[in-house]
Amino acid sequence: MLGTAVALSLIRELGPVLTALMVTGRAGSAITAEIGIMRITEQIDALETMALDPFKYLVSPKFIAAMISLPLLCAIFDVIGIYGGWLVGVKLLGVNPGAYFYEMENSVVWRDVYSGFVKSFSFGLIIAWIGCYKGYYAGHGAEGVSKATTESVVLTSVIILVWDYFLTSVLL
Amino acid sequence: MITMRNVHKSFGAQKVLDGLDLDIPDGKITAIIGPSGEGKSVLLKHLIGLLQPDSGSVEVDGESIIDLRRTELNRIREKFGMLFQNVALFDSMTVFENVAFPLEEKTSLSKEEIRGKVLSALEDVGLKNIEQKFPDELSGGMKKRVGLARAVVLNPKIILFDEPTTGLDPIIKRAIHQLIKDTHAKFGFTAVIVTHEIPDIFDVAQNVAMLFRGKILQHGTPDDIINSTDPAIRQFISGSLDGPIQMV
Ligand SMILES: Nc1ncnc2c1ncn2[C@@H]1O[C@H](COP(=O)(O)OP(=O)(O)O)[C@@H](O)[C@H]1O
Ligand SMILES: [Mg+2]
Numbered sequence: 001m002l003g004t005a006v007a008l009s010l011i012r013e014l015g016p017v018l019t020a021l022m023v024t025g026r027a028g029s030a031i032t033a034e035i036g037i038m039r040i041t042e043q044i045d046a047l048e049t050m051a052l053d054p055f056k057y058l059v060s061p062k063f064i065a066a067m068i069s070l071p072l073l074c075a076i077f078d079v080i081g082i083y084g085g086w087l088v089g090v091k092l093l094g095v096n097p098g099a100y101f102y103e104m105e106n107s108v109v110w111r112d113v114y115s116g117f118v119k120s121f122s123f124g125l126i127i128a129w130i131g132c133y134k135g136y137y138a139g140h141g142a143e144g145v146s147k148a149t150t151e152s153v154v155l156t157s158v159i160i161l162v163w164d165y166f167l168t169s170v171l172l
Numbered sequence: 173m174i175t176m177r178n179v180h181k182s183f184g185a186q187k188v189l190d191g192l193d194l195d196i197p198d199g200k201i202t203a204i205i206g207p208s209g210e211g212k213s214v215l216l217k218h219l220i221g222l223l224q225p226d227s228g229s230v231e232v233d234g235e236s237i238i239d240l241r242r243t244e245l246n247r248i249r250e251k252f253g254m255l256f257q258n259v260a261l262f263d264s265m266t267v268f269e270n271v272a273f274p275l276e277e278k279t280s281l282s283k284e285e286i287r288g289k290v291l292s293a294l295e296d297v298g299l300k301n302i303e304q305k306f307p308d309e310l311s312g313g314m315k316k317r318v319g320l321a322r323a324v325v326l327n328p329k330i331i332l333f334d335e336p337t338t339g340l341d342p343i344i345k346r347a348i349h350q351l352i353k354d355t356h357a358k359f360g361f362t363a364v365i366v367t368h369e370i371p372d373i374f375d376v377a378q379n380v381a382m383l384f385r386g387k388i389l390q391h392g393t394p395d396d397i398i399n400s401t402d403p404a405i406r407q408f409i410s411g412s413l414d415g416p417i418q419m420v
Contacts, residue, residue: 042260051249
């Protein structure tokens with residue numbers, strides 16, 4: 001039972017969601033702060049006067065980075081989580097090691113992996129989108145950027161949870 | 173030629189430009205003077221489409237720049253270089269990278285050629301051996317000069333300067349004015365300079381326009397402005413406290 005429980009809960013839910021929440025705290029906030037500061041110090045206007053598209057120079061690289069890195073980080077999260085389960089279950093609590101991995105192989109289907117991938121991919125989109133949006137429309141001065149960053153993290157986290165619920169009901 | 177016709181712009185209830193008309197002739201240096209907070213920076217941002225008027229028209233070489241699609245607007249913006257009032261250097265890039273940035277993005281020059289151009293642009297504004305510093309490690313006047321180098325490095329056809337010499341010492345101020353005059357004589361660009369440098373600017377600009385209460389009060393040669401009979405212009409040039417311009 002242990003192998004199945006660990007693998008399915010990680011691959012379907014915990015992996016994508018917890019990775020996304022961690023990346024939100026670390027990178028989502030950074031995206032908002034960076035774009036917000038560039039906005040209030042007219043650096044984005046300066047880009048525009050050089051006939052460069054701020055969307056191309058600032059926003060799209062962050063989207064691409066988030067959509068590539070989230071699935072990868074999620075995969076790492078899953079693998080480490082599964083070995084963590086093995087360490088506790090097999091090494092500390094004496095579960096049969098063969099059974100742990102055999103159950104896993106039996107219960108996890110391609111669709112689980114696929115849904116985990118779709119989830120973390122779309123979470124990447126959400127993080128970059130809200131991060132950039134909140135930064136671009138930051139209010140005035142240091143406080144405006146600090147508010148935007150807070151709002152970005154809170155809103156992204158909530159939307160990730162809601163979107164996860166929605167995706168789970170559609171994908172599984 | 174840049175023309176503004178009947179341009180209105182408000183921020184909330186505050187009317188900043190109120191039916192402004194202005195012609196900026198090609199190949200000349202036009203100075204825009206006027207009290208602080210009258211909307212000189214706002215006017216400048218309209219010329220390059222950073223701000224859109226509430227009503228009225230802005231045309232660059234006969235093409236309207238109002239409500240353009242981004243690609244169209246960028247095609248027109250290729251003609252411009254701009255120095256912002258607060259400089260707006262990219263603060264996570266070094267001085268060298270800031271000045272090199274437009275060259276890297278807009279030209280296919282080799283690394284060596286870019287390096288040469290950047291160093292000579294920095295030398296022109298009197299800066300040496302600071303290429304590897306970051307903007308927050310520079311004094312205000314040095315930042316201004318880096319911004320100046322960045323604005324002119326592509327040899328644009330039209331250059332907008334928002335207070336290029338404010339906050340600089342008298343010698344550098346003189347040097348910057350000389351630099352603008354010399355490069356203008358060499359390349360013949362159109363320049364628009366927002367400035368408070370009176371009387372120095374009368375020596376630099378071929379046209380001077382005074383912005384007051386959202387309109388161009390008078391636009392003419394430096395002599396026209398110096399000999400103006402308009403009470404606001406007289407007061408502004410002499411820096412007197414008495415007159416139509418009331419500071420609270
Ligand atoms: N983005 C903005 N939002 C609201 N008000 C603005 C904005 N930009 C400028 N203003 C207002 O417009 C007026 C003109 O500003 P500005 O053009 O910066 O003056 P200056 O002539 O000193 O350059 C000021 O009263 C300023 O408060
Ligand atoms: Mg100004």
